[in-house]
Amino acid sequence: MALPYYVSPEQMMADKAEYAKKGIAKGRSIIAMECAVGVLLVADNPSASLHKISEMYDRIAFSGAGKYNEFEMLRKAGIRHADLKGYTYSREDVTAKSLANAYSQSIGTIFSTDPKPLEVEILVVEVGEGDKPNEIYRISFDGSIIDERGVAAIGGKVETLMTFLKSRWTTPAITLREALRLGIDALDTVTNQKLGPEGLEVAVLERTRVGRAFRRIGPSAMKALLGSP
């Protein structure tokens, strides 16, 4: 009679975590940074049509690193969740906090029950209204959720990237241009290459905008912004 094999829960979780981490580290990085106009998102993304950063709701943006089909599924689920909630109650009742919580629950459940964990790490970012603070939530493959301040990074060599950013980023009062410059420098340093505007995906959540605060900054706008004094 064959004995049913036993794997300890610790071993199983450690294996899953290692598997997920490997997948995420293979991907490219994304940075979120508070600046004077709101929150800037910069991604190392050579594709002009497959997005890593996207609009979720009026003042909320989403970005995902890791396996494309998995974070794309999460992105769509989030938009559906947000739009249903906004329709049922009111637009102002859709918050990054509740979205981040819902993501954490779903991703955590998949990590502990499904044979294969999600190889993703996501950011849910909300720009504050008036003088309210911005919110940046980082949610990992196991559903753990971290409330970040100032700067956050996901995907690729996150530790190196965060060390670089934390040593340079000093205040949320930096201009959009300075923030973009810093973001590009950070990505250049960890990838050991010069990323041009065509190799980047950039978007900003603007604090003063009424309604939908999300705005993409395309290659030409990026060149104009970096070139201006």
Add this chain to the structure above:
Amino acid sequence: MPLFNDDPGSSFYDLLLSRRPDFSGVLPQGPPPAHAPGMPTASGLPSVSHGTTVLAIRFQDGVLMAGDRQATEGFQVSGRRIEKVFKADAHSTIAIAGAAGPALELARLFQIELEHYEKLEGDILSCEGKANKLAQMVRGNLPMAFQGLVVIPIFAGYDLKRREGRIFKYDVTGGRYEETDYHATGSGGKDARDTMKQMYQRGLSEAKTLRIALEALYNAAEEDVGTGGPDLIRGIYPTVMVMTEQGVRDLETSQIAEACTALIETRRERA
């Protein structure tokens, strides 16, 4: 958060239908109340009677949409500041006529529908696509229309591909018809259309189009009890939105007030 393993598609309206079986636009079955306004007539289709005038006119740079501000309940005025023209997305607007509750709901749902699609797909629906989706939503309201709660929208938008303004009108069954020049609906719709027929010509400027729209609304307000004219005492003027290549522009009240005053002045001289 449900992760939707079988993709429900990019439509918010369909998502709502699948998630909430109770949300189907269908009222509890039973005979409609006797003498209800808009009750099904002998032909079976409900008569379209509701206090409103909304209109759309094409001009050289795009299309203009306008509506009066009055809401009626039987023979009473129930609201003087109601909005009937709404921005649907960056390049289109929807105007509503009919039972206020379902009509406002349709406008709100349509706005969310367009934004939802845009966010999920990362692309904006084509002008034609928006018009077709609205037709399906109007058709979804048909059971309610048979109970007397008729909703008839006008959809107008700037078609970025064709580089021109477009107007679509609807019937209760969700029939969708494109108008080439202008259209008006609501209880004062016929009067407004008569005015526009007299004044319309191709290649109008924006200022002239605004004048025609206000003339049409003024005439509709004079002939139809359900349509409100400009209220000079409270400072309530029609809603006017202009769609061009640059997007939707909600005209300032001061500009509309000025045009209304000029119009009244000419009429006073004539009288």
